[in-house]
Amino acid sequence: MVSNERTPDARGEFLAGCRDMAPVLIGTVPFGFVAGVAAVGAGMTPLEGIALSLFAFSGIAQLVVAQLVAAQSPVVLTLAAALIVSLRFLMYSAALSPHVAHLPARWRVPLAYLMTDQGFAMGVHIYSQPGDRRLRHWHVLGSGVMLWVVWQSSVVAGAVLGAQVPAAWSLDFVVTLSFLVLLAPALRTRADLAAAVVAGAVVLLAAGLPYKLSLVVASLAGIAAGVAAEWMHKR
Numbered sequence: 001m002v003s004n005e006r007t008p009d010a011r012g013e014f015l016a017g018c019r020d021m022a023p024v025l026i027g028t029v030p031f032g033f034v035a036g037v038a039a040v041g042a043g044m045t046p047l048e049g050i051a052l053s054l055f056a057f058s059g060i061a062q063l064v065v066a067q068l069v070a071a072q073s074p075v076v077l078t079l080a081a082a083l084i085v086s087l088r089f090l091m092y093s094a095a096l097s098p099h100v101a102h103l104p105a106r107w108r109v110p111l112a113y114l115m116t117d118q119g120f121a122m123g124v125h126i127y128s129q130p131g132d133r134r135l136r137h138w139h140v141l142g143s144g145v146m147l148w149v150v151w152q153s154s155v156v157a158g159a160v161l162g163a164q165v166p167a168a169w170s171l172d173f174v175v176t177l178s179f180l181v182l183l184a185p186a187l188r189t190r191a192d193l194a195a196a197v198v199a200g201a202v203v204l205l206a207a208g209l210p211y212k213l214s215l216v217v218a219s220l221a222g223i224a225a226g227v228a229a230e231w232m233h234k235r
Contacts, residue, residue, distance in 0.1 A: 010138045017122070017142025024118045025150050032151045035062045036158020042070035049159040053152060057113065060085050062155075064215055077216070084219045092120040099127045100137055107137060114144030190233055195226030 032053075039049030039062065049066075056062055061082045068078040092115055100108060122143045126136055199222025206214035 010135050013135045013138035014142035014145075017126075017139040017144075018146040020126075020139075021118070021122060021143040021146040024122075024147065028118075028147060028150050029154045031059055032154025033158035035059055035066075036155040036160075037162035038063055038066040038158075039155075040159050040162040042066040044069065046159040046162075050152075050156055053155040056082070057148065057151070058082075058086055058116070059151075067215070071210070077213075081216045081219075084216055084223075087223065088117075089115055096120065096123050096127070099123075099133070100140075103137060111137065111140060111144065114141070114148055116144070116147060118147060119144050189230075191226040191230040194229035195222040198222050198225035 035053065036046075036049055039052060040046055044052070044066070052062055052065060056065070064081050064085055065078055068081055073081075093112065096115075100111060103111075119140070123140045126139050127133065199218045202221040203214050203218035206217045208214075209217065
């Protein structure tokens with residue numbers, strides 16, 4: 001539960017952000033570990049897997065890249081797939097921009113890099129609270145840094161220790177559970193539901209496509225379904 005108490009100073013806001021993000025980390029640790037294991041399992045070196053995590057800082061993008069690397073997909077296709085599954089960050093940025101647009105670039109750039117699904121949910125919540133908002137970007141920074149540190153540490157552990165994990169543990173299922181936890185509360189409108197249903201159906205129907213193209217096709221189909229549903233609802 002995010003604290004409703006507003007702290008009057010930057011340090012207090014930062015620490016409040018770290019504290020409020022703590023409950024989310026229960027699912028972050030195994031998810032990050034799996035991402036590190038997946039990178040090494042796809043043929044990357046531990047250093048390459050860690051570098052991918054530092055560059056992308058997106059669990060789903062890292063897993064998509066790992067799957068496509070394992071399938072020896074062309075580089076262009078791999079980059080395109082990572083871009084498609086990351087398009088949601090455009091919507092996240094648009095939603096939060098009214099609250100941080102006044103900040104200088106030295107603030108907006110790191111906040112953009114630290115943006116995640118969890119960070120977006122935290123930011124929306126904290127900016128919706130009444131009171132003085134002038135220092136709330138410190139809260140967003142604190143929650144983002146907290147998540148980043150734990151995520152990267154988990155990825156490093158997975159990349160280094162991944163070869164020691166028995167295949168019978170089926171850690172990939174942790175990823176599915178993590179996204180179900182994020183997905184369920186997000187399905188609030190007809191457009192959300194249409195996108196989820198269509199993407200889920202298409203990824204199953206297109207499972208036999210080479211180079212893991214089913215992920216790309218399903219993502220595009222889901223986006224199109226969501227846009228179409230929203231357009232029809234407005235009409």
